[in-house]
Amino acid sequence: MHFTSEQRFDDGVLEREFTLGEIPGILWTPGSASASAPVPLILIGLPPLGLHKVYSRVAGRARFYAAEYGFAAATIELPGSGERPRLAALEQARADLRRAMQAGEPIGDEIVAPLVLPLVDLAVPEWRATLDALLELPEIGGPVAYEGGVISIGIRLAAVDPRIAAAALFAGTFVPAAMFEEARRVTVPLQVLLQWDDEANDRQAALDLFDAFGSKEKTLHANLGGHTGVPQYEVDAGARFFTRHLK
């Protein structure tokens, strides 16, 4: 992990861009973080839009977690997104999705699975390698939570990596049928966000997914509005969920 830039904000939060091999990412740590007082970590999963496009939203959340709740937060660019090399299979799957949507066809698993599963297969090992590197930093302790992004990546990561102690997931992207089985193997405390009128996401499928999770403690927060309308107060609700489970 190489740090390529750093910036200290007025609220004490340190923002550092890094690369891990070919993966670009950003790490935010609170002013209070030090080798003698390491802090818990929140991994922020991105949508497949490119880090630059979602920077202000993600950095706003990360700095809030750091400044108000004393968490470190980190994010990495998804495979095939932003400045990273395009992946032919993903580009094809996205083209197939666009074509189906424009034609008004139902979006079935034959569209969703090729769109999501290869991304999960690539992204989860990258997240785990990033987590290895982050946990070597003396100012970061643990436990670790995951939030945001492509929900299937969060499901796989929470199911396979025992270092993930809690997850706040956004039910805002297509979930392949195969991921429902993996959801049953997730047992950490969960907070699941659902936009009640999400144009791009089926409400009943999201409720079925919430039902499928194996976790004993799981909470669904459904808010009125479309895909991009997650209310600002859910950031605070997320921070309080993490505080219950990471501190």
Next chain:
Amino acid sequence: MHFTSEQRFDDGVLEREFTLGEIPGILWTPGSASASAPVPLILIGLPPLGLHKVYSRVAGRARFYAAEYGFAAATIELPGSGERPRLAALEQARADLRRAMQAGEPIGDEIVAPLVLPLVDLAVPEWRATLDALLELPEIGGPVAYEGGVISIGIRLAAVDPRIAAAALFAGTFVPAAMFEEARRVTVPLQVLLQWDDEANDRQAALDLFDAFGSKEKTLHANLGGHTGVPQYEVDAGARFFTRHLK
């Protein structure tokens, strides 16, 4: 409104029992409340079990709101509950419900409407009279929120009384079909609690009710577990919802 007892706790909260005509109730005010710094008010609706039976749970919430967030909180006994005179029509409706449940029959609107609508018709004017009296106290200012209890009472009260600025409702009791129309007339910010595995409440009906509310800002918090299993952290989530809308 006559105060019949008072008790000051270590956290500064003052608990006063009162009667308003034949209605017994309890008012909690924070140590900080005074005529010069009146505080917002949360009305806590009870289940039809009698105040004594639910006192510790309700007082725990009320004292948390008062001590941690500086709200006043008040509750009143429902018509036909606790020490109040039994109401023949309600007793009959409850007997019909018990019989239907024991027989394993589906609980339709012909059971639910006589059970709930007379209670709503009686309780809502009592709440409004209580609110009149509470708002005359110099230490209570406003705005006012409603939480808890028989959800149909909260729906009617929020729909008809413009002093109710926000409501946190527990979708844990039967809702007559007629109340879905009234729900459409509720426009204040809402937080709706749903127990995902509530033995006594139909999940789909609760989701349909959430959908029916006319409010532009509404959030559903669904938690795993049965009717009595609402997690403790939802009290804090409620307090933060009220803080957003009452302060």
